[in-house]
Amino acid sequence: xxxxxxxxxxxxxxxxxxxxxxxxxxxxxxxxxxxxxxxxxxxxxxxxxxxxxxxxxxxxxxxxxxxxxxxxxxxxxxxxxxxxxxxxxxxxxxxxxxxxxxxxxxxxxxxxxxxxxxxxxxxxxxxxxxxxxxxxxxxxxxxxxxxxxxxxxxxxxxxxxxxxxxxxxxxxxxxxxxxxxxxxxxxxxxxxxxxxxxx
Numbered sequence: 001x002x003x004x005x006x007x008x009x010x011x012x013x014x015x016x017x018x019x020x021x022x023x024x025x026x027x028x029x030x031x032x033x034x035x036x037x038x039x040x041x042x043x044x045x046x047x048x049x050x051x052x053x054x055x056x057x058x059x060x061x062x063x064x065x066x067x068x069x070x071x072x073x074x075x076x077x078x079x080x081x082x083x084x085x086x087x088x089x090x091x092x093x094x095x096x097x098x099x100x101x102x103x104x105x106x107x108x109x110x111x112x113x114x115x116x117x118x119x120x121x122x123x124x125x126x127x128x129x130x131x132x133x134x135x136x137x138x139x140x141x142x143x144x145x146x147x148x149x150x151x152x153x154x155x156x157x158x159x160x161x162x163x164x165x166x167x168x169x170x171x172x173x174x175x176x177x178x179x180x181x182x183x184x185x186x187x188x189x190x191x192x193x194x195x196x197x198x199x
Contacts, residue, residue, distance in 0.1 A: 037076075063092070126157065129170040136174050136177065140181045147190075148181065156177040156197045183196070
């Protein structure tokens, strides 16, 4: 629905200096929880590694930690480490999660609810998703050197809404368009059309 895009925009504005004084010169560091679990074989090892990463990050002032898959933390050995880091306030955090996972985390035994602000990002309406898809199409055209017809965007949006019911806009339409463009480029097409999306 655009959760990651908000964090990417924050990072872009920090680089431009277009932020409140407390964020000037900040750095945004993404720490993938899945990566922490993948690098160790035990829950204790994961907690120790996570604590080490956060300690190292805290040595650089004005660091914002971005946890994209914070839902994976719920019920794991990382929760106590995360709660301690929130309480010491040496780092600032932006968590991204599906709404259900966020609510479960806030209701947990060591609930950090008093330390977090929940910001709900709703799925955009179809008209807004179409505008977003148009911007994505522009960057895909530049990336692949392949013109994309408006009909391809329209059909990617329509088909994703109709058939990809378990996914959310705008991501599902973006992924469908991106896959179509990649296949069209691989087939040496001259342009991407609605027929390519349908195929």
